[in-house]
Structure formats: structure tokens, C-alpha cells
Amino acid sequence: MVLIRDDVVRPKAVLDLWPLRKELAFIKREGGWVKIGALATIEEICSSFLVRDCRYAGFSDMCSHFATPYIRSLATIGGNIGAAHPLSDATILLLTLDSEVKLVSIRGERWVKLDKLFLGERKLAKDSSELIAEVRFKEVPENSSTALLKFDRRWGHSMGYVVVAVYAQIKDNVVREVRIAFDSIGRPFPERAKKTEKFLRGRGLSEDVIEWACTEVLPKEMKRISDYRASAEYRLELSKVLLRRALLRIKSRIRGG
Amino acid sequence: MSNSLSEDRYPYIKVKLSVNGRDYEVSVRPYERLIDVLRYKLGLTSVKEGCGRGECGACVVIMDGKLVPSCLVLAVRANNKKILTLEGLAPEGKLHAIQKAFLDVMSVQCGYCLPGVILATKWLLDKNPSPTDQEIKEVLGGQLCRCGSYLRFVKAVKLAVKYLKEGKVYFDIQELMSPP
Ligand SMILES: Cc1cc2nc3c(=O)[nH]c(=O)nc-3n(C[C@H](O)[C@H](O)[C@H](O)COP(=O)(O)OP(=O)(O)OC[C@H]3O[C@@H](n4cnc5c(N)ncnc54)[C@H](O)[C@@H]3O)c2cc1C
Ligand code: FES
Ligand code: FES
Numbered sequence: 481m482v483l484i485r486d487d488v489v490r491p492k493a494v495l496d497l498w499p500l501r502k503e504l505a506f507i508k509r510e511g512g513w514v515k516i517g518a519l520a521t522i523e524e525i526c527s528s529f530l531v532r533d534c535r536y537a538g539f540s541d542m543c544s545h546f547a548t549p550y551i552r553s554l555a556t557i558g559g560n561i562g563a564a565h566p567l568s569d570a571t572i573l574l575l576t577l578d579s580e581v582k583l584v585s586i587r588g589e590r591w592v593k594l595d596k597l598f599l600g601e602r603k604l605a606k607d608s609s610e611l612i613a614e615v616r617f618k619e620v621p622e623n624s625s626t627a628l629l630k631f632d633r634r635w636g637h638s639m640g641y642v643v644v645a646v647y648a649q650i651k652d653n654v655v656r657e658v659r660i661a662f663d664s665i666g667r668p669f670p671e672r673a674k675k676t677e678k679f680l681r682g683r684g685l686s687e688d689v690i691e692w693a694c695t696e697v698l699p700k701e702m703k704r705i706s707d708y709r710a711s712a713e714y715r716l717e718l719s720k721v722l723l724r725r726a727l728l729r730i731k732s733r734i735r736g737g
Numbered sequence: 738m739s740n741s742l743s744e745d746r747y748p749y750i751k752v753k754l755s756v757n758g759r760d761y762e763v764s765v766r767p768y769e770r771l772i773d774v775l776r777y778k779l780g781l782t783s784v785k786e787g788c789g790r791g792e793c794g795a796c797v798v799i800m801d802g803k804l805v806p807s808c809l810v811l812a813v814r815a816n817n818k819k820i821l822t823l824e825g826l827a828p829e830g831k832l833h834a835i836q837k838a839f840l841d842v843m844s845v846q847c848g849y850c851l852p853g854v855i856l857a858t859k860w861l862l863d864k865n866p867s868p869t870d871q872e873i874k875e876v877l878g879g880q881l882c883r884c885g886s887y888l889r890f891v892k893a894v895k896l897a898v899k900y901l902k903e904g905k906v907y908f909d910i911q912e913l914m915s916p917p
Contacts, residue, residue: 481809485790547879549804550794550797550806551806553803
């Protein structure tokens with residue numbers, strides 16, 4: 481709506497998907513999966529079982545930073561993914577849960593890994609006739625949790641300068657699995673920091689390891705941009721700080737249970 | 738919206754709305770926004786356009802119990818929905834407790850943001866009759882006030898909570914105007 485109003489895009493026709501809410505607004509666990517219908521709103525996610533489960537505490541982080549109540553009541557999860565925007569908070573979190581997306585068209589349906597879906601700014605690896613119907617991820621094991629951190633100058637506002645989400649499974653203080661996603665690693669869409677993940681996997685999550693991951697490993701794979709909102713240096717510095725905080729938050733979440 | 742759209746290619750669609758307890762049937766273009774229908778077709782000018790892009794909260798209305806920015810809702814999406822605007826908050830000749838509270842603490846400067854702020858308060862109190870300061874701030878954080886009356890808004894919401902708890906929902910405007 482905002483892009484149309486600002487004349488950035490001028491579509492020949494607009495399809496209102498809201499009536500599909502009858503079928504596609506679910507948020508449920510089923511057969512070892514968590515399944516979210518594309519028309520579920522952020523508000524609905526924020527009052528679902530996800531925000532009460534310590535393993536999915538990242539959703540609760542997301543909810544306390546996601547826009548305003550009146551945006552949350554309209555914003556859908558499908559739209560968050562479809563926007564293919566670096567600052568799509570829900571998408572960044574879903575990347576760390578290794579989610580996959582169900583695309584449906586008259587030709588049938590297919591599942592695509594969320595991290596294979598983005599090609600560029602507002603560009604998706606899908607046909608325009610394909611509808612995002614659902615996003616799902618496998619339930620995560622015990623001893624794991626999620627966190628999302630977003631830096632902005634004021635609450636209730638749209639665009640973070642940097643957003644990071646982390647999923648980790650930590651057992652006996654060793655990182656069994658970890659997935660890290662940022663609003664951007666270099667390209668203009670949310671992506672995972674795979675080199676930093678690889679470095680952390682299998683290591684003990686000590687102060688030194690976290691420090692090294694944030695200050696030595698992350699900057700090697702991350703390229704930030706400068707624009708009117710913040711400089712590249714500032715964004716990189718924020719990325720390091722937020723990643724450190726996110727890892728520490730997860731560590732204490734897993735310890736706290 | 739854009740003049741360059743050829744109007745004839747976009748036929749009128751009939752939309753049924755229940756606004757402030759009254760039923761309406763209006764013909765709208767598919768691209769028309771709810772805010773335009775409320776303001777220009779129904780004359781409900783309490784619905785203000787601030788930013789037109791979901792950032793200021795001046796245009797919020799309560800639609801089927803949800804707080805929504807009417808600038809981001811297509812009119813066709815509001816078909817068969819119940820909508821509350823500020824005009825419908827109290828019966829003719831009365832003020833709602835929330836309105837009275839906002840007047841009592843003298844929170845109104847230019848007043849442009851107030852319809853949105855009051856409806857956001859109504860939405861908050863309907864689901865949470867005793868909000869904490871933090872909860873009030875989280876909801877009103879979405880309502881921009883150019884005049885910066887924010888601290889008084891929090892005071893006003895707490896006073897409204899008090900009135901409502903005492904069972905005082907409506908106040909007679911005549912009585913309020915006449916000297917004690
Ligand atoms: C004031 C404001 C504040 C915001 N704050 C935040 C924030 O804090 N965090 C955040 O992450 N986002 C934020 N956003 C962005 C936006 O609200 C969210 O990304 C939201 O989830 C978009 O959902 P929507 O249903 O409104 O999608 P739309 O805006 O309607 O659609 C977005 C794009 O996705 C496509 N699309 C939508 N649904 C589907 C589908 N099912 N299948 C295929 N394509 C689809 C549309 O065609 C369009 O290109 C904000 C926006 C505004 C206006
Ligand atoms: S005019 Fe709708 S939110 Fe500002
Ligand atoms: S009183 Fe002027 S904008 Fe709020």
C-alpha cells in the first residue's frame with residue numbers, strides 16, 4: 481500500500497489476499513513441525529504458543545520490537561517474507577529456524593528453503609503467479625533457544641539499523657548447532673552468516689570464543705552499506721555488539737530453561 | 738490516488754459497512770482506501786490523515802475489535818465489517834470517559850492526533866482495563882503527537898481508567914459546560 485501510494489510501484493491489478501484468512505491464518509504444531517499460514521498476522525503470532533515457549537523466545541523478542549499495535553494487526557507473515565526486505569524481522573528469525581516456504585500456483589505446489597528464496601531487493605526466486613501459502617520449520621530440540629535483537633533509536637518504529645537473530649543448541653556448554661541471520665550480510669536482503677556459524681559450531685561458548693566470532697570472524701563475511709540513516713562502520717560495529725548480546729542471551733535462556 | 742489511473746477501467750464495487758452502529762452501502766473504486774471513504778463519503782472527519790503510510794496513527798479506527806490504520810486498509814477489505822470512529826464513541830450530547838479524562842488533564846494542544854490517541858486508548862482499555870504505565874506507553878508509542886503531549890496522555894489514560902472503574906462511562910456535555 482505504501483509503495484503504491486508513493487508511486488514507487490504501479491500495479492495493473494492488486495489482489496487482496498485477506499479473504500484467504502479463512503484457510504491460511506493458522507499457527508500450529510503438527511507432526512514435529514511448527515506451521516504458520518501466510519495470512520497469519522504478527523499480532524496473532526504474538527499471542528500464540530510461540531511466545532510462551534522458551535525455545536522460541538526469539539518470537540517474543542520480535543513482538544516487543546515489531547512496529548505498532550495497529551501495524552501488527554495488519555502485517556502478515558507471508559507479506560513479511562514477500563516484501564524481501566532487509567528489515568523483515570519475522571523473516572530474519574525464520575531463517576535461523578531453517579524454515580521452508582510453500583509456494584502454490586495453478587500449476588501445483590512446491591517447497592522452497594527460505595534461504596533460497598531471496599534474489600535481490602524486493603526480488604524473490606518465484607514466479608509472480610506463485611502465492612506464499614505457508615512457512616514451516618521443524619520443532620527444535622531441548623537445550624536450544626532463539627533470540628532476536630534489533631537496534632533502533634525509538635520504539636514502535638519501522639526500521640532497525642541492524643537486526644540479528646540467532647538459534648543455538650548448547651549442551652554441556654558446547655555449541656551443537658547454531659544459525660545466525662542478519663538483516664543483511666552484503667546483499668540487500670536477510671541472510672545467514674554461515675562462516676560465523678561454522679566457526680562457532682562444536683566450540684565451547686566462552687567469552688573468548690564469542691569475542692573472536694564477533695570481532696574477527698563476522699567482519700570477514702559481512703559488508704555493510706552507508707546511507708542517510710547510518711554509516712557502514714556504525715552498522716558493522718552494531719552487528720558485532722548485537723551478535724555478542726544475542727549469543728549471551730541464548731546461553732542464559734538455555735540455562736534458565 | 739494517482740490521476741493517471743484510467744477511472745473507467747476500475748468499476749465501482751458495492752461495499753457494506755457498519756460504522757458507529759449505522760449501516761451504510763457505498764460504491765467504491767477498488768483502489769480506494771478506507772480513510773477516504775470514511776472522510777469523504779461518510780463525512781467522518783475525525784479520521785485524520787497524518788502520514789498516509791502507517792507511521793503516525795492519526796487515522797486509526799477500530800475494525801471488528803482491531804485497531805487498524807485506515808490509510809493502509811483498502812475500502813473493499815472493510816466490507817461487512819463493524820467500524821468505530823471517534824464520532825461513535827459516545828451518544829449525542831455526551832462525552833465518553835476517555836474524552837473527559839483527556840480534557841481534564843488539558844492534554845489537547847492542536848488536537849490533530851487526539852482522535853487516534855483516544856481510539857487507541859479505547860482499544861487498549863477494552864482488552865486491558867487496568868494497564869500499567871509501560872503498557873500504556875507501548876500502545877500510545879504508535880500515536881505521533883506533533884505538539885508533544887505524551888506525558889499528559891499517560892495521565893489521561895489513568896484518569897479514564899478511574900472513571901470507568903467508578904462506572905462513569907458517559908458525561909453530559911451540557912452539565913460539563915455549565916458553571917458549578
Ligand atoms: C509503519 C510501518 C512499520 C513497520 N515496521 C516493521 C517492523 O518493525 N518489522 C518488520 O519486519 N516489518 C515492518 N514493517 C513492514 C511490514 O509491515 C511487514 O513486512 C509486514 O509483515 C508485511 O505484511 P503485509 O501483509 O502487510 O504485506 P504487504 O505489504 O501487503 O506485501 C508485501 C509484499 O509481499 C507480497 N505478498 C504479500 N503476501 C504474499 C503472499 N501470501 N504470497 C506472495 N506474495 C505476498 C506483496 O505482493 C508485496 O509485494 C512496517 C511497515 C510499516 C508501514
Ligand atoms: S495517516 Fe494512517 S498512520 Fe499516519
Ligand atoms: S495535540 Fe497537536 S498533534 Fe497532538
